[in-house]
Amino acid sequence: MDLEIKHLFGLKGVSATDITSILDTAVSFREVLERPIRIVPTLKGVAVLNLFYEDSTRTRISFELAERRLNAEVVSFAKSSSSVSKGESLRDTARNIEAMKIDLIVVRHSSPGTPQFLAAHTKCKIINAGDGAHEHPTQALLDMMTIRQHFGKLSGLKVLIVGDILHSRVARSEIWGLQTMGAQVDVCGPSSLIPLEMGSFGVNVHYDFDNIISDYDVIYMLRIQKERQVSGIMSSTREYTSMFGLTKERMNRMKDTAVIMHPGPINRGIELDYEAADSDKSLILEQVTNGEAVRMAALFLLSGRSEE
Amino acid sequence: MKLKDIAIKGGTVIDPSQKINGKRDILISGGVIKTVAKDIDAAKTDVIDASGKLVMPGLIDMHVHLREPGGEEAETIMSGCEAAARGGFTAICAMPNTSPPTDDAGRIRYIIEKAENAKARVYPVGAITRGREGSELVEMREMVDAGAVGFSDDGCSVANAAVMLNAMRYADMIGKPVIAHEEDPDLDYRGQMNEGVLSAELGLKGMPGIAEDTFVMRDIAIAEYTRTAIHITHISTKETVQIIRAAKARGVRVTCDVTPHHFALTEELVATFDTRYKMNPPLRAASDVAAIIEGLSDGTIDVIATDHAPHYIEKKELEFIYAAFGVTGLETALGVAQFELVDTKKLSWSDIVRTMSQTPAKILGVDGGTLKEGAAADVTVYDPKSPWTVDSKKMKSKSTNTAFFGRTLPGQVTATVVGGMVYINDME
Numbered sequence: 001m002d003l004e005i006k007h008l009f010g011l012k013g014v015s016a017t018d019i020t021s022i023l024d025t026a027v028s029f030r031e032v033l034e035r036p037i038r039i040v041p042t043l044k045g046v047a048v049l050n051l052f053y054e055d056s057t058r059t060r061i062s063f064e065l066a067e068r069r070l071n072a073e074v075v076s077f078a079k080s081s082s083s084v085s086k087g088e089s090l091r092d093t094a095r096n097i098e099a100m101k102i103d104l105i106v107v108r109h110s111s112p113g114t115p116q117f118l119a120a121h122t123k124c125k126i127i128n129a130g131d132g133a134h135e136h137p138t139q140a141l142l143d144m145m146t147i148r149q150h151f152g153k154l155s156g157l158k159v160l161i162v163g164d165i166l167h168s169r170v171a172r173s174e175i176w177g178l179q180t181m182g183a184q185v186d187v188c189g190p191s192s193l194i195p196l197e198m199g200s201f202g203v204n205v206h207y208d209f210d211n212i213i214s215d216y217d218v219i220y221m222l223r224i225q226k227e228r229q230v231s232g233i234m235s236s237t238r239e240y241t242s243m244f245g246l247t248k249e250r251m252n253r254m255k256d257t258a259v260i261m262h263p264g265p266i267n268r269g270i271e272l273d274y275e276a277a278d279s280d281k282s283l284i285l286e287q288v289t290n291g292e293a294v295r296m297a298a299l300f301l302l303s304g305r306s307e308e
Numbered sequence: 309m310k311l312k313d314i315a316i317k318g319g320t321v322i323d324p325s326q327k328i329n330g331k332r333d334i335l336i337s338g339g340v341i342k343t344v345a346k347d348i349d350a351a352k353t354d355v356i357d358a359s360g361k362l363v364m365p366g367l368i369d370m371h372v373h374l375r376e377p378g379g380e381e382a383e384t385i386m387s388g389c390e391a392a393a394r395g396g397f398t399a400i401c402a403m404p405n406t407s408p409p410t411d412d413a414g415r416i417r418y419i420i421e422k423a424e425n426a427k428a429r430v431y432p433v434g435a436i437t438r439g440r441e442g443s444e445l446v447e448m449r450e451m452v453d454a455g456a457v458g459f460s461d462d463g464c465s466v467a468n469a470a471v472m473l474n475a476m477r478y479a480d481m482i483g484k485p486v487i488a489h490e491e492d493p494d495l496d497y498r499g500q501m502n503e504g505v506l507s508a509e510l511g512l513k514g515m516p517g518i519a520e521d522t523f524v525m526r527d528i529a530i531a532e533y534t535r536t537a538i539h540i541t542h543i544s545t546k547e548t549v550q551i552i553r554a555a556k557a558r559g560v561r562v563t564c565d566v567t568p569h570h571f572a573l574t575e576e577l578v579a580t581f582d583t584r585y586k587m588n589p590p591l592r593a594a595s596d597v598a599a600i601i602e603g604l605s606d607g608t609i610d611v612i613a614t615d616h617a618p619h620y621i622e623k624k625e626l627e628f629i630y631a632a633f634g635v636t637g638l639e640t641a642l643g644v645a646q647f648e649l650v651d652t653k654k655l656s657w658s659d660i661v662r663t664m665s666q667t668p669a670k671i672l673g674v675d676g677g678t679l680k681e682g683a684a685a686d687v688t689v690y691d692p693k694s695p696w697t698v699d700s701k702k703m704k705s706k707s708t709n710t711a712f713f714g715r716t717l718p719g720q721v722t723a724t725v726v727g728g729m730v731y732i733n734d735m736e
Contacts, residue, residue: 012509091625111627112511113581132629133511169511195508 003301007126009115010135011177019181023145025297026290032069033292043072046303049102050076051093051118052129053109058264059129062288063106066295072303075102090114094121104303107131125302133167139263140173142294144181146287147218150259155182158215160206162244163222163271164193164234170263171222175201188212189222189244192233209244213253221246221262221271237270248275259283311728313337315350316689319358323365324658325666325678334363336685339728344679356723356730358689364661365679366398366686366724368668369638370487370565371462371541371613374400374430376422378407383618383706385419388638389426391616391705393731395638396721398686399429399676400616404440405463411435411446413454420455427724427731429686431457431674433487436475442466445475448482457672460487462541465523467493473530480536485563485671487539490523490548491589500629502575502590510579512628515590517545524548528555528562537561539671542615544570544589546599553608563671565611568637568644569711571600577711583624583631584711587617604663605654611671612663614641618707635711639703643717646692651718685728692719696736 003018011019032040048067052060060076067074088096094117097105106127107115112134115126130136148154159178165171165187175185179202187194188206198205206212213219224244228234241247246260251273254260260282266272277284314336321332321344333348334341374388383391385402392400402419404410410419416432423430434456438444440463448459459479465488466472472488479486496519501507503514524540528551531538543549543564555562569587574594577585585591603609617634624631645664649655655663661677665688669677675684697716700708723732 089622089625090627091622109627111629113628116581117627131511135511167511172509172511196503197505197508200505200508 007115007119008137008298008302009126009128011137011140011173011180012135014177014180016180019141019144019177022141022294022297022301023148025301026141026145026293029296029300030290030293032296033289039069039071041071042300043067043070043303043305045073046104046305047073047075047102048104048106048299049097050074051105051107052076052078054130056108056130059108062291063129063295066292066299069292070296070299072299090117091121094118097124098122104299125304127298127302130169133169133172135173136169137173137177138291138295138298139170140177141298142287142291143174143220143261143263144177145290145294146261146283149286149290150283151217154178157183157217159183159185159218159220160188160212160216161185161220161222162188162209162246164224164228165189165198165222166193166195167225168222174220175203186216190234190240193228210250210253213250214255217255217258219246219254219258219260221260223263223265223267224271241270245271245273246276247273251276251279251281254281261287264288311339313353314356314725314728314730315348315353316356316358316363316687317348317350319361319363319689321363321679322657322661323679324662325365326680329658332363334679334687336687336725336728339685341679341681341683341685344681356689360691360693361722362657362690362692364688364690365665365677366688366726367396367642367664368399368672368676369397369614369616369641370401370611370668370672372400372402372616372638373405373618373634374402375618376406377418381620381706382623385422385430386426387704387706388616388618389423389428389430391636391638391703393427393724394704394721394733395640396642396688396690396724397428397638398688398724398726399431399674400638401431401433401457401672403433403460403462404435409435409440411438411440413447413450416451416454416456428726431455431672433458433460435459436461436466436486437471440464442468443471445471445478448478448484452482452484456484457674458485458487458539460489460541462487462489464493465489465491469526469530472527473534476530476536476538477534484673485537485539487541488527489542490520490527490540492519492522495519495522500586501578502592504575504593506575506579512578515588517547517592517596520545520589521547521551524551528552528560531562532558532560537563540564541613542567542570542589543600543609544592544596546596549599549603549608553603556608563610565613566600566604566609567615568612568641568648569635571597571604572644572648573711581628583626583628584635584709584713586628586631586633587635587711588633601649601654604649604659610663610667612641612645613668614638618705619709621708624709635709636703636705636707639705640698640710640712640717642690642721643719644712646719647717685725687725688721689723690719691722694720694735696720
């Protein structure tokens, strides 16, 4: 199996064929995760570097586990501050990585375009684990795997993404991935946290959560950051919760067959009530397990080992 | 050292100040234009063969960052003038956002002294406010006496309108232009590229056009109210063009300039995440570029100036949000102007000379912009049929951050003359 894409920068412009290949491969790796010994020798001898410039324990652990379960050589680099002010420039880091004969880089960084930068400066395959507010493809892929698993399809479903769309790489990847697979995606949130040009994404923009919540098959809640209040772009988390939080009351207005999803970590009580997070409608823990499988699939398909 | 007599023979002279556009020879003697006529006898002089080439009054760039003092790894006064000569500029304005900034007469003199043997005249521009901090006015009289040709806090705007108003009144009294960088610092806070559909897609914080428009409107209102002059530099939006056009029609003393990258390139290029497309003001939409070309064509935009902003490679070749803003421009300006404006028949060569030599001289109140007999011998000789590909490794500038890398431009400068001193270029 051969993907058209050489790197996983994002889902914009990625074909339905490639997305399906990754999801189908993830399904077989999901089966590996149910075994007593969850290791396969698929990536033996492949050197993977996790280059995390942003704080992210969960995603990094998820990738590390996926890599080790595939028997790859794994090295992680975590940095919580910019490369510019302290220490080595990214360009020099890239050169050193290449000299150390790394095959694949999983990178998370606060600047959009960092995966592209690494691809231009090394010969490694690159997986984007999140580049600023731009894309987070493995998140969207694991979400699509979860939705597909639950509903048996993606095409024709209606998905609502709720929250700070403006700053969300998850929202962007979800919109592009789901639209490619034939789902309809709409957004809902405070207008100051939704790009002015959102309409050009082919989504409907809503501000009245109560009015529309029963129209959707998937309610996808994004994390809201308290810092936005201080910067003058949002009024308060209190008001956010009253307008856009998935409270128990709102949950009861959802379609019977609808589900709740969240990329994590959850701010319980802010965007998601306790009851909503822990209810039968919630697929949140499924998402996490599928995250392992999808990341194993992405690593496998991009490593070039899939042709052997 | 006595300057030799020089004849520039066989070229097409473009000099709107004398309404000349045709074959003429030029005789230079003692660093001054002696004769402009057909078929000059050049038997006893050094000859520059200009057949097939254009001969223009030396180009003057009103907006150049020479980075000296404080940023010499990116450019020095000498290297910047090398780049200027290669680009056909016989005079450049040195912007004051150096380290330390050019905010007193001593620092003006420092620049002039450092530029003594450079390949172009360097006209220092002083800061508007001390330290470029936006509150106290500099000693404009003393700085002009030391050689300053104008004032600018470029790099940023003067955020406090009262300070700007007083600066404009004061500079008007002194008789030198205020060169305004128009940008609302809060609307553009942490912005990376033009705000629009593309910035929404790329997840990069946008810099809305209104950040420029609102400050343009502010300063034009001040100019109108106080009956002073304002020169607005590096305009980038269609709204700014409209606002300036309307203000000129009302008789406001406003002039403006635009960079070659703002009439040649659009924001789509940022989707590559190549930081050679990151500058301030950012590349905008096709409709803005169209309005700018229209503005150049109808005279709303007075001057083409490069905003040459060299940066050391370690400051540019970085993750997008950390990369410095700015691109070089001295060496590519004339080729880009020919490609985008003259070869497309939007502007004539006379318009190019007007916007790149004649009007800059007038606004700055310096000699130049003309090949009249008696004028200083500042001349640009340009071969419009000499294609070359921009190679960032082969530039005279110390820095490689050109937005035109890899492009083929149609013409090259073959020589410049500065006060009778001849500088011949190695042609590609």
